[in-house]
Amino acid sequence: MARWLGALTEQLTLRKRIIFIFAAGILIPFIITTLVSNRTISVILSNNLNSGVQSNLHQVQLSLENTISNLNHVSQQLAYPGSVGKRLEQYLAAEQPYERAALIEDIQSELNLITFTNPTTGLVMYYFGEDGKVLFPNAGLREPFDPDRLPLLAGYYGISYYGPHISRDRYNDQYVLSALREVNLPGREDIYVYIESGFKLTQNILDSDNIVKTSSHLILDNDLRIAYSELPEAFAENSYFQADGGAAVPSDPSVTSGLTGNYYWFKGTSNQGWSIVSLIPRDDYEAEKRRWMQLMTTLLLLFLAIGLLIAVLLWKMVYKPLNQFNRDMKNVIHSRFDAPSPPNRIPEFHYLQQQFHNMKQQIATLIREVEQKEKRRADLEVEKLLYQINPHFLMNTLDTAHWLAVMNGQKEIDKLVLSLNRLLYYNLGKLGQVSTIREEIDSLRQYLILQQIRYDFEFDVRISVDDAVLDVAVPRFILQPLVENALYHGLNDEGYIHVDVKQKARMIELSIQDNGGGLNEEEIERLLHEQKTAQEKVGMGIGMNYVKRMIESHYEGRAELRIDSMPGHGTNVRLLLPYEEGDDA
Incomplete structure (x- = not known):
């Protein structure tokens, strides 16, 4: 069970776990309490009901016993040797009519006295079993009397008790109890006294059953x-x-x-x-038990609803700070360190939030320091590359000027020195300053003049520039190193170099294309991705590395350097710089 609960909770989120724990904490004790109390309540209800019913039955039993006792008492007076029984014996033995008439009057008087002194007594008469004759009834009979048709209740000591049944009195439709008792006259065993007693009191007790x-x-x-x-x-x-x-x-x-x-x-x-x-x-x-179960079910639903409400409220108390922490962490991931965080009113979460805020500020400070160090390091490397390139070019150019001064006249030297001065003025500008595409193209033309004078060769270099981008600001000295690489490695006697500058969507594309021997994929990969390129030839990789590092430092990853080449089919170096309206120098 514990393993199952552990495996189940491992797959639940925090919200589901809180709700599950609260629901289990409410349901399990409540179900146990319900099961235990159900048995207890069932026993209590059964005992109370049983005791109530038995008490009511006992009252009915006492009422019937009193009625039967009263019937027994009255029948004793009417039996022999009771006073009425003796007069009945005299009546049966009398031969003279006037004696019989007197005895009849006496018997009826005593019967009336007995029924008067016993208000619950109803029909009273004598019954002769052999011939079915009835004597001295105090009320008219409903039909011929036959005790065998009465519901026998009990019989002992020569007395039979009947009922409850409808009275034999034609004017009484109520239920009664009755008794048939042998009179015991000497020599006569077929004479009985029949007495009815009211059942109304017992019925009232039955009807008053409030259980x-x-x-x-x-x-x-x-x-x-x-x-x-x-x-x-x-x-x-x-x-x-x-x-x-x-x-x-x-x-x-x-x-x-x-x-x-x-x-x-x-x-x-x-x-x-x-x-x-x-x-x-x-x-x-079982209605009482069902009512109790309905009450318990209602309480269960109420407790469950309260528990779930508390779980949801608790979840919201936990979820809101967690969600805020999540947003703060996403802001840190996206380098948004200054995003505000609303205060939390829960002390524990407020403390954690404050600690996280302090950590975020420390991270932001460290990142700024790292960025500044990296920028300084990049600037130093660019400066180092720049000073690697410029002295190399300057020494070669001055060496050429020396030999030209020896071998030729002043005209060539004048042209060389003029172009050299312009190029050096541009190339030795302050590190980090921006230039324009127009200035880059002018500097490139001065460079080509110097190279033509140096090698005494007319280079086929075609330059086409979109006039709309001439004044766009770009980093200084990014075009000449790429053309220099093309001159050294991509130009032969029948070769050409095509420099094309144009706007393409939101980018400025600087393309340097030659028809030289081309590069294989390994060489392209080395030029684009190695931080330090092996300098197998003069200028090989230095200028490319400088340009790559310069645009990385200036554009922070938004610029791109591409090389498209195949051995024997030339090389196309494309420099893609971001451009927005208003980027003009």
């Missing part, structure tokens, strides 16, 4: 047969109450709850053996 509003109830007899059902569609009366899978519910009073179909059931058993069952739909039973 679950949708609960329903069953009353089971001693054999777990349904004597009364508030759900006749699912639990029909006179059927047996069964648990899931069709198994019979244990009659053991210690088994008080279970599941049957889509209902949870809770059972309370009386001392007489009958039972009260409360039925609660599974959805309603």
Whole structure:
């Protein structure tokens, strides 16, 4: 697990890591708490529900037991040897009509007294089992009386308890409990007293069940047969109450709850053996748990949203300084050392930003120092090359003037000295000064005059210059060294040199082309890229190196020196200098 988390976090960005850590820090403890509390809450809810249902069942059970006890008490008064029972015996034994009439009046008076002193007592009468006859009913019967059609609830000690069922009284449509007790008259075993007692109090207790509003109830007899059902569609009366899978519910009073179909059931058993069952739909039973789960889910989403919000805010607090550091580093990469950095309000990041700013200033200072040193070094090397070239040329020229003075007349010497003076005035100008293309061309012509006098040979040097670029400023002494190389290495008796200066887009192109022996690729590469060129012949590479270093120093990489050549096909040296409007000297 730890390796998996490590491999996962290695592939995540800082923002994703922060969000992942916050989400995990919130979700994991919350899920653990939810799982533990879910079990705890489930147990608590179940215990509370069970205790509430059992308490309600106990009240119903007490109500029924009181009703049954009252039926038993009243039936004792009506049985033999109770007062009414003795008068019933006298009535059955009387032969004279007037005796019977008097006894009937006495019996009815006592029955009225008993029912008056017991307000819950309803229909009262005597039943003769052999002939199905009914005597002394205190109300009209709904239909012929048949105890076998009543729902038996319990039976013991010669008393049968029925119900709840609709009263046999034709004027009473309420549910009642009833008792059928043997009178025990001497010599007569088929005489019973039948008494009904109101079920309304018990119904009120059932209806006042506030534990679950949708609960329903069953009353089971001693054999777990349904004597009364508030759900006749699912639990029909006179059927047996069964648990899931069709198994019979244990009659053991210690088994008080279970599941049957889509209902949870809770059972309370009386001392007489009958039972009260409360039925609660599974959805309603679990509704409280679902409400708790919904609450926990809502809290989870709320905590997760808060955690993600905190992660995003934290990320922004970290991201903004990091992004600023990134911009500062890019500015350093592009040599923008003076770009401003907004202050950071977080002390730690502000300290790092200040340290980075100090480092940036130190780097900028070092770069400026290095640039100045490199510029000074480049200027010194250019100056060194210039003084390498000029004395060499001057000595050769003076040597030529010496021999001409010996061998020829004053006219040639005058021409030589005049051109020499002009050329030396230009070439020995102050190092670093700029010139113009016009001055470079004039200096080149003086140089060619001196070379023609020196070698007594008419060079075929063609010069073409675009008038529009004559006054463009260029570094001093960059054209003559290139022509000199062409004279030494690219010109023969039938050769020519073509000097062409023109504007090309935003560049000034100076082209020196000859038709000499040309250069191979190795020689071109050496001339362009070696810092110090081997001087195999006089002037070879010195002038080219000087020009290359001069334009690098003056144009800082924006100028370009190109050599196009093939052995036997001549050489074309092109110097490309940047040019913008307003670059005129």
